[in-house]
Each structure stands twice: as C-alpha cells, then as structure tokens.
Amino acid sequence: MHAAPAVSRTWHSMCFDGQLWSRLNTSDYYRDIPADALVKIITSAGPFVRDLNLRGCVQLREKWNTKGLVGACRNLENVSLEGCRIDRASVHCFLLQNSRLVHINLSVARRRRRLPR
Secondary structure, three states: OOOOHHHHHHHHHHHHHHHHOOOOOOOOOOOOOOOHHHHHHHHHHHHHHEEEEOOOOOOOOOOOOOOOOHHHHHOOOEEEEEOOOOOOHHHHHHHHHOOOOOOOEOOOOOOOOOOOO
16 A cells, blocks of 8 residues: 555656656647646646647636746747637747747637528
8 A cells, every 4th residue: 555655656746757748739638637737737848848739728818927837838849829818928938938939829719600501
C-alpha cells in the first residue's frame, strides 16, 4: 500500500514535466479540462511547447492574466487561439515573446447554422 501514493506522485510529476509537451493540442478534450488544470499544463510546459492549439478553450477567458500564463510560452512556432476569448494585450505578448512564430490563428469560431429549406 505504500507504493500507490509514490506512484501517484511520480505520475503527477511526469504529467507536468514540460519536456513531454512539445506539442499541446487540446482540440479533442478542451471541453473536459478545467481552466486551472490547463493553466498548470501550459505554465509547466511553456518553454518546451512549439505547437500550441487552444482552439475553443473559452474556459481560459478569465485566466489570460494569470501570473505566468502568457509569458510561459517563449518558443512557439505555431499557435491557434481560434475561438478563445483573449484580450489584445495577451496576443501582443504572444507575438513579442515568440520570435520563431510562423503561424498564428486568431479567427473567431462561429457556430454553423443550418439554412432553412
């Protein structure tokens, strides 16, 4: 029984080891992950992330100004913030801190509506 907590702590530290996160794509689970957990992953992995896809992560709306969130990512090459509600200052910070940035998607996600027949 003493091994279970140790394994749990080890697993937890491995999950938040930034070196494992060169690509962070939340498109499959963005609705299921709480904002605080996402902030923790981004701040832990930030320096190692090259490709960041936060498409649809509206739960980050109030978190962009969290200490260290925007500043954590400094080596981005591709970033998608499509549908995220992000303020202009945070976008500006992303641009200034990521000199290798090749592509940024800031488009607004819109719901598809069915046209009446």
